[in-house]
Amino acid sequence: MAPLMRGGDDEIVIEVNLMVRGISLPSSSCPMCTLEDEDEDHLFFRCPVAKETWRRISWWANNDFVCQGSIHNILSSLGNDNEVGRKNKIKMVIVFATIWEIWTCRNKWAFKSTRTSMEYLLDAIKVQAFTWVTHRGRKIATVWDKWKDNPWEGVVLL
Secondary structure, eight states: OOSSOBOTTSOBOOHHHHHHTTOOOSOOBOTTTOSSBOOHHIIIIISHHHHHHHHHHHHHHTSOOGGGOSHHHHHHHHHTOSOOTHHHHHHHHHHHHHHHHHHHHHHHHHHHOOOOOHHHHHHHHHHHHHHHHHHHOSSEEEOHHHHTTOTTTSEEEO
């Protein structure tokens, strides 16, 4: 079974959704915290690991991503952002990289029993976002030594 699938109603199919569909699992608990049943909002926003990740990414990017609470809300807020152009695109990349790396971290814990430190997770997000911006950004240059401390100082217009 693939770790990420789409349901008919276009939601991420994870533990709770699989159990609703009749697939027998040992537990529907979040593999990272085991505090709640795992659904997409818990995994990406309510889980203590996700909360701390968003708090630290918000501090690093000087932008409040913490209060969004759901994938829908965070993507809507990016679409309705007053900022345009390069800064909004970089914010989108940071959000997508954070979601991607939380998912990757979750899968390592669930399928390989490999725990990832918060520092490693944050570094992975920074590297992923930097790589995406570097290879997809037009008319910009990226400087890793500045990016790792502040993404806005790590991007230079050409």
